[in-house]
Amino acid sequence: MKPEILAPAGNLEKLKAAINFGADAVYLGGSKLNLRAFADNFSNEDLKEGIEFAHLRGKKVYVTLNVFPHNDDLDGLEDYLKEVYEIGADAIIVSDPGIIMTAREVVPNLEIHLSTQANNVNYKSAIFWHKQGVKRIVLARELSLKEIKEIRSKLPDTCELEAFVHGSMCMSYSGRCLMSNYMTGRDANRGQCAQPCRYKYFLMEEKRDGEYFPVIEDDKGSYIMNSKDLCMIEHIPELMESGVMSFKIEGRMKSSYYVASVCKSYREALDAYVADGANYKFQQKWLDNLLKPSHRQFYTGFYFGDPSNQIYESSSYIRDYDIVGVVRKYDEKSNIATIEQKNKTYLCDTVEVLRPVGDNILITLDDMKNSKGESIPSAPSAQMIFTVNVKEKLCENDILIKAKEKK
Missing domain, CATH: 3.20.20.70 (Aldolase class I)
Known part of the structure; x- marks a missing residue:
């Protein structure tokens, strides 16, 4: 099956x-x-x-x-x-x-x-x-x-x-954790987890109040349960x-x-x-x-034995791409795609199209216009509807993503 x-x-x-x-x-x-x-x-x-x-x-x-x-x-x-x-x-x-x-x-x-x-x-x-x-x-x-x-x-x-x-x-056994309830009053076992396992921690000896020791040799602290x-x-x-x-x-x-x-x-x-x-x-x-x-x-979790699963350096996510829009309509005669904005994007941006079927493709956002048909240099407003000229055929629900600029 x-x-x-x-x-x-x-x-x-x-x-x-x-x-x-x-x-x-x-x-x-x-x-x-x-x-x-x-x-x-x-x-x-x-x-x-x-x-x-x-x-x-x-x-x-x-x-x-x-x-x-x-x-x-x-x-x-x-x-x-x-x-x-x-x-x-x-x-x-x-x-x-x-x-x-x-x-x-x-x-x-x-x-x-x-x-x-x-x-x-x-x-x-x-x-x-x-x-x-x-x-x-x-x-x-x-x-x-x-x-x-x-x-x-x-x-x-x-x-x-x-x-x-x-x-x-x-980090807790099958999600049965009491830390959130103890530290924030939000009960993880009733759907309110505050994820304190993602917090940064230092080690303190009980008789040396205020003296914090990093758990690893790093001045950023340690995410020991992340x-x-x-x-x-x-x-x-x-x-x-x-x-x-x-x-x-x-x-x-x-x-x-x-x-x-x-x-x-x-x-x-x-x-x-x-x-x-x-x-x-x-x-x-x-x-x-x-x-x-x-x-x-x-x-790979526990699937191949006892895992090494902690990230000590940071609790932040890795995010190299942002969603910038979702295709709501595409007119094959005019090559006009109607897009719902999800993050700010600009005229002439090169974006990647994530499609339900088939490999991703790259397109350029040309001739960007707002819902009134006015030319615009960017789509800055959340969930605004805008149009672009795209020669490659798009389909409803295709997702447009863009690589984040490296700092």
């Missing part, structure tokens, strides 16, 4: 980008009980529109209810589950046994996936959850490929496995052999550009392997597309 590419959707725009650029399914947070309280998330109206958009294209939508709920979080749970089911969600992603029990009682036909927050790291636990009505296990990120293969070999065929293949990694980003694009064959049937991408807080780039690279790599595994070869362009949007240093 061909594995699914499962992409994050922080809002409706990102959902559409994910599906347009190759995702088979998306996961998203609704109005309650999800672990990204500061994402845009989906109102019931947006959720309905997103599900209709996905289903018309043969894609699926999974709704996260993956917090560890306190008593007051359970208020209205039954009604919310019914709403999610009636709107047409394909599954819910859950970490708490109480929510699982409630879902089985009030929406028994709604598919349940066990969140990675439940830190499932062995086959016995997977069998236990499967017997509770869980269709799919989202495996903990702390597993090696060898362990995943063993888990798969001991499960019934009716139990599916999903695993993260790309995106940010949490993790690298997971990237398995160079290891599609190993993932295929593991028995995982859903390749999950992290990033509901990330940009539409990030979502589109990652979906496209993994879509092309996976399709290439499925088409001819015996002659499959990794293509550098897949990794190049992943290096352009905002990211941290890449590594």
Whole structure:
């Protein structure tokens, strides 16, 4: 069975980008009980529109209810589950046994996936959850490929496995962290993580108040808990052999550009392997597309054993490219492209076009005009609509990106 590419959707725009650029399914947070309280998330109206958009294209939508709920979080749970089911969600992603029990009682036909927050790291636990009505296990990120293969070999065929293949990694065990709550009052296990693991720290001996010692020999301090980003694009064959049937991408807080780039690279790599595994070869362009949007240093997580995953020098992202616009329309007769601005861009800029299908191309933005038809030297205003003359054929939803100037 061909594995699914499962992409994050922080809002409706990102959902559409994910599906347009190759995702088979998306996961998203609704109005309650999800672990990204500061994402845009989906109102019931947006959720309905997103599900209709996905289903018309043969894609699926999974709704996260993956917090560890306190008593007051359970208020209205039954009604919310019914709403999610009636709107047409394909599954819910859950970490708490109480929510699982409630879902089985009030929406028994709604598919349940066990969140990675439940830190499932062995086959016995997977069998236990499967017997509770869980269709799919989202495996903990702390597993090696060898362990995943063993888990798969001991499960019934009716139990599916999903695993993260790309995106940010949490320094805490399966994301079960108390630091944010302790330091800022924002509970990571209820969707409000402030990411204190990304802060800069010094060492201080308890009886020498105010005397700070760098943990490494660097006057900038040390980011002792700052993790690298997971990237398995160079290891599609190993993932295929593991028995995982859903390749999950992290990033509901990330940009539409990030979502589109990652979906496209993994879509092309996976399709290439499925088409001819015996002659499959990794293509550098897949990794190049992943290096352009905002990211941290890449590594392969726990898949090949105990990782070296910390970045001590900085917690900032690497971002060499910016999205500058999205194509909304293209007239082949006049060669006029209508663009929605995402970042400031200038007349005669050379930009790269990220397309759902095919290699990226370079174009020049000629004859730039605003919505009134007036010539302009730049497109400076957020989300403004402007037109340019482009000889190369563009398509709706193509993304325009531009290399950042080196300082």
